Amino acid sequence: MAQLASALAIMIMGVLGCAAYFYGSNFLLDKLFPTKNRPYEQIARNLRTANMVRPWLFLGPAVLLLTFYLFYPVIDSFRLSFFDRTGDGFVGLSNYVWLFGSDEFFESFRNNMLWLIVVPTAATFFGLIIATMTDRIWWGNIAKSLIFMPMAISFIGASVIWKFIYDFRSGDDAQIGLLNAIVVFFGGEPQNWITIPFWNNFFLMIILVWIQTGFAMVILSAALRGIPDETIEAAVLDGANGVQIFFKIMVPQIWGTIAVVWTTITILVLKVFDIVLAMTNGQWDTQVLANQMFDWMFRGGGDFGRGAVVAIVIMVLVIPIMIWNIKRANAEMEGR
Template sequence: MIHQLVIAAITIVFGIGAAAFYFYGSNWLLDTMLPVRSGRPDAARNTRLTGLIRPWLFLGPAILALGLYLVYPVFASVWLSFHGRDGKEFVGFSNYIWLFNDAGFRESIFNNFLWLLVVPAASTFLGLVAAALTDRIKWGNFAKSLIFMPMAISFVGASVIWKFVYDYRAAGQDQIGILNAIVTYFGGTPEAWITLPFWNNFFLMVILVWIQTGFAMVILSAALRGIPEETIEAAVLDGANGLQIFFRIMVPQIWGTIAVVWTTITITVLKVFDIVLAMTNGQWNTNVLANLMFDWMFRGGGDFGRGATIAIVIMILVFPIMVWNIRNARREMEGR
């Protein structure tokens, strides 16, 4: 434990030190090589040159890292998806043909579709309700912190917590899962919730909703506060009641933000992996695309071709939403 902490501390110090050294050193080098001092004949030219070069000194490391870890893998995945299990022989579209005939893939994409329908809608709706309600009460900020807190928990950590919530012990034993405890308290029979096909998908979704509601709430709460108070007062004078004001005056004014929140969560949902892995590992008909990809890529000897093919499918699904999301967010930021 101590050992890990020390290593972590050293890594942090070394990492920050190296970054600082790089930025300071590279800028120093630039200024030494192209000095800008008044009186020198080349001062104007050097000012222009350093102005051109300096941004790249700052951008350089990020561009390299993104290129190495994001851009290259995209092309490598496309390439792999047209090759066999060890990435050597070219197989054309046969990985894709296999994929669309695979029952596991159909199950995963169906489940992903379910997640897509439920999680963004539920998170955004609950976040909106939480934002609207917490803005009105004295202990609203405290409530907000509580609702936001799951955001700070990793997906795996959250899954562990919810595993306890859904925990099942054979009949007769004490139920330590709170859900079963409640069920037995009211005289029901305890169930192994996460093994009940179809419905177990929703039990897993609850975890992501629990996490994402805080995110939606924070963003939407800021948006709600941005609504001019007068428009609400005008609606009060126009005779609108609380619900009418909320749905006909407030929500339409933050529609853009709602769309951004919705699509951001949608992208998270398409990539959902950790929760399924930690809760069921895709058993009992709960598999999703990301977990399926992981299965093919790294388990049972690994099939790089098929794994990469699934990755490409996920990317194709995420891409349009991402483009739309970024455009929307940019429009929001430009201000209305």
Template sequence: MEQLVAAILTMVAGVLVCAAYFWGTNLILDRIFPSKGKFGAVASRNLRIANSIRPWLFLAPALLALTLYLVYPVVQSVWLSLHDRGGQNFVGISNYQWMVNDGEFRQSIFNNFLWLLVVPALSTFFGLIIAALTDRIWWGNIAKTLIFMPMAISFVGAAVIWKFIYDYRAAGTEQIGLLNAIVVAFGGEPQAWITLPFWNNFFLMAILVWIQTGFAMVILSAALRGIPEETIEAAVIDGANGWQIFFKIMVPQIWGTIAVVWTTITILVLKVFDIVLAMTNGQWQSQVLANLMFDWMFRGGGDFGRGASIAVVIMVLVIPIMIWNIRNAAKEAGGR
């Protein structure tokens, strides 16, 4: 109850502070550049100056937050990556040279590459197929709600759910893990799925695919509904079957949206952390870049230089995709 009250009070205080800021800054601006009571060129000049400054008053809190929580951490991370483990002594590119020669870093790069190949592709594909199918059935909205529900679960919460699915008990004992229960029911031997090197990556990927399919479905469903009916009717008249209409008529018209969904999930995959931390903590060759950075920065390694250098690598990988995604989304919005 105390936490709930504290949260409510924090929200109320935040709203009041925002209202006081906007009211106060606009009042001060109008006092500095008054237009009321002035005439002619003076009133016009003051009004023009005030109107040019006023938007920046509204943007100032957001710009301050971006500087404090985005720009400063980026600059500080780059600076730390050029220093030793304590962040005191300048070592140049030594941390980056270490990364190139470190086996665990190379393993993380390889695993992230696997995630990039599998998760965006499957999430987008399943989302597209489900969006097309659910639009054709009367209970489609119910199905969409059920499929979208995992999006409301945190990654750690999803990992806990899937731990029960992958749970392992010794052969001959009752299996509480769903996957092993099915395997045993068909006469197979139970496996400790998340400890199997290489293959455990795919078992972890299934969790993110399960979560992100709902996101892809919602975006692509909206795009499919925006396709002009005339093109579908023309294809039907020309004798096209369902598969041809879907893959040759509908998909090309929403390709821009598919690309945006794909790249959005790709950015998320490059930063994947929670699932790996909760499921394996990077053991059994399942390490990824974000978890490796966390290990070096805050856990056993305690090396700020190496942790920051890994963070810089993640940022460098994400930025080009993010820029392309923003531009493509802007084009898509402009085309509509």
């Protein structure tokens, strides 16, 4: 109860603080650039100045916080990548030499690439198929709600749920894992699924696909509803069947949205960490870059230099996709 009370108090203080900042900053701005009982030229000049300053009063705190929490860590991580495990001794490019000679890094990189191929493609594909199908049934909104529900679950919470699905009991113990219970029911042998090399990566990917399909479905469903009915009706009159309408009429018209959804999920996949940590902790050949960075940075005494190098690699991989995604989103907004 004490923690809940503390959290509630902080929320109330935050809301009141924002309100006080809003009214206080506007009050000071009106005092600095008054418009009452002033010559017309001064009123016009003060209005122009106030209108130029006012947006920055609200953007300023956000920009400062983003600079502190995003820009500064990037610069400091780049600096730390040239230092030793304590972050005090300069070692030059030694950490980069270690990185590209590390089998553990290449295992993590390979697994990340596998996640990049499978998860965005599967989540976008299933989201598109479900969005199309649920628009054609009367209980489509109920189905969408159920499919979107995993988005409300944290990655750790989702991992705990799927741990019960993949659970394995040795010997004659009853199998409480859903997947093994099904296997045993049909006469098969139960398996410790998340310890099977290579395939265990796919079992972990299923969790993220399960979560992200709802996101893809909602965005693509909105895009599908934006397709003019006249286009579909014309295709039907020309004798096109459902498959032809889907692939030759609907998909080309929402291709830009599909690309944005795919790249958004791709950026998320590059930073995947929680699921691997909770399910396997990187064991059994499931290590990914973010988990490797965490291990080097915070475990076993920590190595700030090597952890920072892995962080830089993740950032370098994310930036091009993020830039393309922003450009594509802007183009969509401008109707190009």
